[in-house]
Amino acid sequence: MEIKEVAYDHPDAVELSDQVQAEYRTRFGYDDTTPLRPSYFDPPRGLYLVAYENGAPVASGGWRAQDAEDEGYAYGDAEVKRMYVTPGARGQGLARRILAVLETSAREAGRIRMGLETGEALPEALALYTSSGYTPTTGFGVYRDNADSLFLAKPL
Template sequence: MRLDHPDARKLNDRVQLEYTERYGDPDLTEMDPAQFDPPAGLYLIAYDPDGTPLATGGWRAQDHSPEGYRDGDAELKRMYVVPEARGRGLARRLLTVLEESAREAGRARMVLETGTKQPEAIALYTSCGYLPTAKFGYYRCEPNSRCFAKPLIVPAGVPDGSPAAGLRHTAGAGPAASERR
């Protein structure tokens, strides 16, 4: 699917309403649907058996920029599960597939930005191994913004769970083991 698919637009409208309820305004991040096209990104929609769209998520390649990204970053965007489908593990499953896709595309680190008014998102990301990182992106100067990162490529000789994992990319080492905005 693409970010401009009708089901994606429908779910995006719902998440924008939720952002407005929680923060007072919708997400102002500009996103071109082509940014999520493979191999430089991926956008997914999860459906229930009757074809109702339940969840979305995507990643787009980001590299060094004045906004604070690093070369090799994959930025997680539009993670959203409709309220009536929450608690089923959809976000966690989408996140796993997105991380695997970004890793296979050679991205070294998954980064995301969320907000303090989304404690359930922060809990999901931290439980999946994401750690706080320096702020980046459109909301990097906002006090309610929180940025997280998780290494996707672990250098040779560094255990997967080590704090040093993903801090550098060793040449030749292959891929290893709701975001507010």
């Protein structure tokens, strides 16, 4: 297993993003409409990772800097986006490995808190985040008033 830093618009990242959107449609009935641009994940204000198994992309995740207090963020926040593991690669700890790299990168970039939005329809994600020290926080971003959304954060 190899984890590589890639651009958010890299073909493998796009392929996995399309797969996670399909998963959201299945579980929630709609896509994640959060506006995302490749530049949001450019270091030092972000990072995007893809994990490969035998050359095939099987997992992804990224973080982006967030300082927009008017959208519910706190100055110094980092936000986890597009965490995903393909069905055939689940259960191997890939998401946990990617999350650890993202947290280290955000901390090294001077971010002080990592936040994320997920939902009860993603129990695997909730289990990962809570077992990694994330606790409930107030809503932020596009989905801050969405009843399907749960917001978690962790000091870095």
